Amino acid sequence: MTTRAEKFTPEVLLSAPRRSSASPNSAGNLAVYTVSTYSFESHKKTTEIKVLDIATGRSTLITNEEKTSEPHWLGHGNELLWLQSTEKGATKLVVGSVYEIGKSYVAGVVPGPISDVKLKILDDEKVAIAVSGKARPDGELYNPEDEPKKFTTGMLYDSLMVRHWDKYVTPNKNAIWHGILHKTKPHITESKGRYGLGNLTNVLKGTRLESPIPPWGGQDNFDLSATGVGFVSKDPDLNPATNTKSNFYYVHVGYSPNGLTYSEPVKIVVEGFEGTSTAPVFSPSGKGVAFLQMKENGYESDKNSIIVDFDVENPATTVKLLESNDGEASWDRSPSSVSWSNDEKTLFLIAEDNGVTKLFKLQIPVDSRVSTLPEPLTQSGTVSDVQTLGTNSSHLFLSSSSLIDNSIYSILDPVGSAKAKVVSSNSHNGSFFGLSEDQVSDIWFQGAKVQVHAWVMKPSNFSSDKKYPLAYLVHGGPQGAWTDSWSTRWNPAIFAEQGYVVIAPNPTGSTSYGQEFTDAITEEWGGLPYEDLVKGLEYIKDNLDYVDTDHAVALGASYGGYMMNWMQGHALAKEFKALVCHDGVFSMANQLSSDEQYFPNHDLGGPYFTRHQATWEKWNPARFTGNWSTPMLVIHNELDYRLPISEGLAMFNVLQEKGIESRFLTFPDENHWVLKEENSLFWHTVVLNWINKFTGLPAYKDEKEQGYIVQN
Known part of the structure; x- marks a missing residue:
């Protein structure tokens, strides 16, 4: 970013350059990343591959050709490999040098869409490569452009799933493809040889296995070693x-x-662990592997335990780290990723802790039953990626964000006590957005059973002599959390810059405050979390005299949308001038039409058709529609198969029939989230106009300039 925004608006949020995590080269002096930028003037998105000089913080453009993605360092030099998709669905593997910009060449063409590149140097002439791509039922690479014409649109299913997230399930499954990039001898006119791609083999062919696991699995679902x-x-x-x-x-x-x-896949059995496995990563030598594993089947928010196999060719060497004598984990945080130090003596963990996504280090023990807990290396922000700074360094290169900065690259010495040294901040610590750290604080209040944490975001022009209307945000999940991180969907600063004090509580069920707190929402959807929110508002009234609770609004999405509906039928809704419900649950029984049935089955005690039906009905917002009276904006999208659109239509029908002021916003081409920039801008405009109307703030802008408005 080179221009300071006069005010942080949805346009600024959505048009700000979005940087990927950055990856250092083997020498540790350069880091490659991508940056995408959307223009509301041209209505187009551009994507660039750039290389950062870590010493100076300056970046160099490598390419801005369309449909390029996923740059990776190739070999020990300064060459890069990236992907470029073609109009016919094939994917080019392009190689270029940092020092010969514009002289790239195609190392190979894969006859279908691929992604999630992993590379491993074998020697000076060979690099192993693994990628993900869809496979047809016969195990060959699937290219939708080659799909034969069908004369019926019918799809017949004999088992679940029928559809997942925003797509109908097809016979084509994710697979991992492996091959070798060979380097040829230099041509007489060249100073060095060129890489060429050999055949790619589907290592899952004929196994009934699928990886990455849909819908979210990617590079974190597989890894590559030399063997x-x-x-x-x-x-x-x-x-x-x-x-x-x-x-x-x-x-x-x-x-x-x-x-x-290729051998047949060998399953590594971890006794007593029947849940989700994720984030596998080989040690630098390739001999060992670490991954994360949950204990409970059917519970997607169970605690991740750290599993290490010190000799992957001999699964008997698998151990569970941080396990106490009673079989439970001695550390009550749940890491989301794990990586190795270059000397293979330390693991680095990324885990939420009290609303902050921190980096921890854990010394690898000889005995898995050790008392030494992971040590936090960062204290603020959200670390999204960590890599060693080159192959011979103990220092770490971090990619992160915060509530005021959408991308930060920094260097950290895991042995020293100094803070991470910022190499590059996309927004100069928020200043280009007109934001500052002074706007962000937090509070703790007594909840239903324990102390509850909440983030507070004030306007950039905040004055202690004034009162500001309250925007009370309820997060989704419900096993999720508001953290010190950037978001382009629910960004607290957007509401703060309209003139609100934003308070984002993390009630019972939230992650990052220990597994017991997360688990406590089971069979308590409208219970403990609701009580926490009630007590949070009471705390605000009694302690934050700069908050105008007489002009308050509440907003939530997913589980937060459920809570808007639950509040509507209970006393808390009367405290707010208006509500916003985005893709929320209206009828608990309609969760039977959702895709992942294990989710309601776990959180509500069991399937609806068993003795647990009473729990489903106990927390059913539709039971209390007779009490609804607060104006509400309902947002629900056509491609949301997790919470089908009938939920939103049912809410709107009730509101309209009862004569409650209400609006309905839908996007036929969006799923549970609103991701397309133009759609997101319209979403922000409608939401801000709605809440501003009831709090005395001016309208954000004219909706008719952006969206298609139907007035019957």
């Missing part, structure tokens, strides 16, 4: 709609004069 591929996959013998159990598998890759050979 094998490790990946996680759901258990093929269990129904994916009612089970979360997945396993870690290892495929040994052999090299011979006749080519590559």
Whole structure:
């Protein structure tokens, strides 16, 4: 970013450059990343591949060709490999040098869409490569452009799932493809040889396994070593709609004069762990592997435990770290990723802790039953990625964000006590957005049972002599949290800059405050969290004299949308001038039409058709529609298969029939989220206009300039 915004608006949020995590080269002096920027003037998005000089903080453009993605360092030099999709669905593997910009070449063409590139240097002439891509039922790469014409649109299913997130399930499954990039000898006109791609082999062919696991699995679902591929996959013998159990598998890759050979996938069994497995990563030597595993099948928010196999070719060496004598974990935080130090003596963990996503270090023990807990290395913001700063360094390169900055690159010495040194801040610590750290604080208040944490965001022009209307945000999940991180969907600063004090509580069920607090929402959807929110508002009234609670609004999405509906039928809604419900639950029984049935089954005690039906009905917002009276904006999208659009239509029908002031906003081409920039801008405009109307703030802008408005 080069221009300071006069005011942080939705346009600024959505048009600000979005940087990916950055990856250092083997020398530790350069880092490659992508940056995408959307223009509301041209209505187009541009994507660039850039390289950061870590010493100076300056970046160099490598390419801005359309449809390029996923740059990776290739070999020990300064060459890069990136992907470029073609109009016919194929994918080019392009190689270019940092020092010869514009002289890239195509190392190979894969006849279908691929992504999630992983590379491993084998020697000076060979680099192993693994990618993900859809496979047809026969195990060959799927290209939708080659799909034969069908004369019916009918799809017949004999088992779940029928559809997942925003797509109908098809016979084509995710698979991992492995091959070798060979470097040829230099041509007489060249100073060095060129890489060429050999055949790619589907290492899951004929196994019934699928990896990455849909809908969110990507690079975090598999890894590559010099001698094998490790990946996680759901258990093929269990129904994916009612089970979360997945396993870690290892495929040994052999090299011979006749080519590559692949073993059958070997499942690494972790006794007592029947839940989700994720985030596998090989040690630098490739001998060991670490991954995360949950204990409980059917519970997607169970605590992640750290599993290490010190010799992946010998699964008997698998151990569970931080396990106490009673079989429970001695650390009550749940890491989301794990990585190794270069000397293989330390693991680095990313985990939420009290609303902050921190980096921790854990010394790898000889005995898994140790008392030493992971040590936090960061104290603020949200670390999204960590890599060693080159192959011979103990320092770390971090990619992170915060509530005021959408992208930060920094260097950290994990041995020293100094804070991370910022190498590059996309917004100069928020200043280009007109934001500052002074706007952000937090509070703790007594909840239903324990102390509850909440983030507070004030306007940038805040004055202690004034009162500001309250925007009370309820997060989704419900096993989620408001953290010190950037968002382009629910960004507290957007509401603060309209003139609100934003308070974002993390009630019972939230992550990052220990597993017991997370688990406490089970069979308590409208209970403990609701009580926490009531007590949070009482605390605000009694302690924050700069908040005008007489002009308050509440907003929530997903579970937060459920809570808007639950509040509507209970006393708390009367405290607010208006509500916003985005893709929320209206009728608990309609969760039977959702995709992942294990989710309501776990949180409500069991399936609806069992003795647990009473719990489903106990927390059903539709039971209390007779009490609804607060004006509400309902937002629900057509492609939301997790919470089907009938939920939003039912809410709107009730509101309209009761004569309650209300509006209905829908996007036929969006899922549970609103991701397209133009749609997101319209979403922000409608939401801000709605809440501003009831709090005495001016309208944000004319909706008719952006959206299609139907007035019957």
